[in-house]
Amino acid sequence: MANEEKKTPLLDQLEEGRWPSFVKEIKKAAAKNKKAEALLGQLELSYREKKVHWKHGGIVGVKGYGGGVIGRYSDVPEQFPDAAEFHTIRVNQPAGWFYTTEALRKLCDIWEKYGSGLTNFHGSTGDAILLGTDTDKLQACFDELAEAGFDLGGSGSDLRTPSCCVGPARCEFACFDTLDVCHEITMEFQNELHRPMWPYKFKIKIAGCPNDCVASIARADLSVIGTWRDEIRVNQEEVKAYAEAGFDIQGMVVDKCPKKAVKYNAETREIVIDNESCTRCMHCINEMPRALRVGKEGGATLLIGAKAPIVKSAFMSWVIIPFMEMKPPYTELKDFIRTITDWWDENGKTRERIGETIYRLGMPKFLRDTGIKPVPQMVTAPRANPYYFWYPEEVK
C-alpha cells in the first residue's frame, strides 16, 4: 500500500473528542495487524465515498455447525487485499455478560493469533463478536475457542443466542433467575442454535422484571419478562425514611401510578397498595426501592412476536402466557418453546418471523393449533368486528 493510501484524514477526526474513539481502537489493532490496517483503509474509503464496501454475505463456517460465522468479503480487494476476507465469529456470551479477566484474556490471546484483533463487546444480539479473519483460519480459531470453553453463537435462520439482564446476580427487582433460565435454554437448544433449520431467525430475551433492561419486548420473538402474582412488599419504616428525607411520595409515586393503586397517608407516613388494581408496572418500586419490593411469588409473563420493521412493520411482543413459574429444570418453558417453534416451522414462509406468521394466519388459528387457551390478558380489547370463523364441530 502506498503511503498516500495509508492516510486517513476523515477517520482521524474521530480520534478527537471526549468519548472513547473506535478509530483509536482500529489504529491500535492496525499497528500490529495487517487485516486491521486494511480495515482502516477501507473504512476511510467508505467515509470518502459515503458508501459501504462490503459484499453481500458469503457462506463460511466451521465443521459441524451451520451458523456462528458471518462471511464478509471486501468489494475492493485489489485495493485492500488484507481485508479481502473479513469474517465475523460470534462467540456465545456468558449469561449476564459476566467475565473474569482470565476468560477475557484467553479470548484476546486466541483472537490475536487468528484474527484482526478487533472485537465488539458486544454485538446487538448479545454475542461477543470477533471481527475479521480469513476462511482458512476459522477452524483452527474455533478449535482453540472450544478448548478455552467458548462456543459459537447463532446466525442465519436459527435460534439466535439468547440473552438476559443482570437478574438476581445484582438486581433486587429480579422476579426469577434470569441467568439460569438463559443458560439452561441455551444449553437445551444447542442444536437449534448451531444449525439453521427454521423459516428465519428466532430471538429469546429474558428480563427479570417489567423494566425490561434487555429490550425483549421490542426485539425478541419470545420475550420472557419477570412479574409476580402476589403483593408488593412494603416496608413502612423505609417509607417514613423517604418522607423524612424530603422525597415527594405523593407527586413522584402516588400521582404517577397508572392505576391509581397507591395511597399515601401524609400524617402516618404510610403507603397502602391496592394490589388488585396494580398492574405491576414497577414505577413505585423503581422510585422507592428501599421501601417497596416486588412480590415473593415471582415468575414470568411470556410474550411473542417482536421484530424490527422488515418486512411488514415492527411488532412488539404480545402476551401469550400471562404467568409461568420459572423453576428448574424449566420443563414448561422448554416445552412451550418447542410447541411454538414447531408450529412456526410448519406454517411459516421463508424469512417470516413468528410474529408475522401469526399475523398472517391469525392469532385464533395459532392458539387452536398449539392448544394454548385464549385469555383476556392476551389483548387490550376484544375484536370490534363480526368477522370470525366457526368450525364444523361448532355448528349444526
Place this chain on the structure above:
Amino acid sequence: MARTDFGPPHYSTLIPDIIKENYGKWLYHEQIRPGVLKHVSETGAELYTVRVGSPRLASIDFIREICEIADKYSKGHLRFTSRHNIEFLLDDKEMVEPLLEELARRGLPVGGTGHSVSNIVHTQGWVHCHSAATDASGLVKSLMDGLYDYFVENKLPNMVRIAVACCLNMCGAVHCSDIAIVGIHRKPPRIDHEKLHKVCEIPSVIQSCPTGAIKPNPKLKSVEVNPDKCMYCGNCYTVCPAMPIADPENDGVAIFVGGKVSNARTAPKFSRLAIPYLPNNPPRWTETVEAVKHLLEVYAENALPGERYGEWIERIGWERFFKLTGLPFTEKHIDDFIFAPTTFRTTTQFNW
C-alpha cells in the same frame, strides 16, 4: 474435529464472590453519583458498581486494558451491560475513589446511570455490514462526544435511551427508543440484469417486497421495480445482491422519538418519526448531532420530572411537540403503510 454444542461458560464460574454470596438476596440499590451504584444485600453486604462507557468496537489492547483495571480494583471480575457499557464490580467501598481517579486518568467516561443518556446501542455500519445506509460507529462517536455531559451527569427528566441502526433491518432495538436514528435509502434499487438470474432466485425476490413493487421481466430473465410502489426498505437487496440500493448522494438518516421498552407507568411504545431525512455527513454528522441535541434540550426544558420522552409527548400532544421543537410536520409524518389507520386521529380532541 473439535467438540461441538457445549454452550457458553457457566455464569457461576465468572461471577465475583460477593455476587455468589448474595445471589438473589439484593435488597435495594441507590446511585451514589452518576455512574456509581451501590447495591445492598439482605446479608448487609454492599456491592459498588462503576459503569464506564466503551467504544463497543474495541481492540484486544482495550480489552486487556480493562482487564488490568479489573485485576487492580475488582478482583479480576467485570461485566458488560446490554448497552455496551463496562461495569466494574467492587466489594470494597475504599476502592471506588481510586478506581474513578484511574478511569479519569485513562480517559474513560463514568456515567450512564439514573437520568442520563446511556451508551448508544448500535449496529455495524460501514465497518462491517453490506447493507448499511450510514456508518454506525462514527455516528455514535460523534453523538456521544456531543452528548458527553448527559452521560456523565444526571440532568434530564428521566433516562434517555438512544439507538442507531444503519439500515431498516435494525439489528438494534431502535424502534422502541427515546431517540432512534435509522439509516435510510431514498431511491429504488438498481437492477443488474446481467447478474440477477445467475445469483438470485426470482420468486424469492418478488416475494421479498412488502409493497408488491417487484414483478418478473421474463425477457431479461430478471425483474422490474415499480418506482411508485417502492419505499426503499432494501429487503430485496437482502435476498438478492444484484439489486444494490446504497446511494452515496441520497442515503442518510431519519430520527424517530418517544419510544421505550420499559413497562414503568406507561406501556412500551414505538418511536415515531420526527425528522424524515438528514444527509450522511461523515466524519462528524454535524446535522444529526445538532438535531439530537436540540431534541434533548427541548425535552429537558419542557418535560416534568420523571417523564420519559414519549410520556412527555403523550401529555402535551404531538401537535405541541412539533411547535416546541420547531420541526416541520410534513406528509412524510403521516403513515401510509399497513397499520396506518391506527395512527389517524379519530376524535375531535386535539390542541391548536
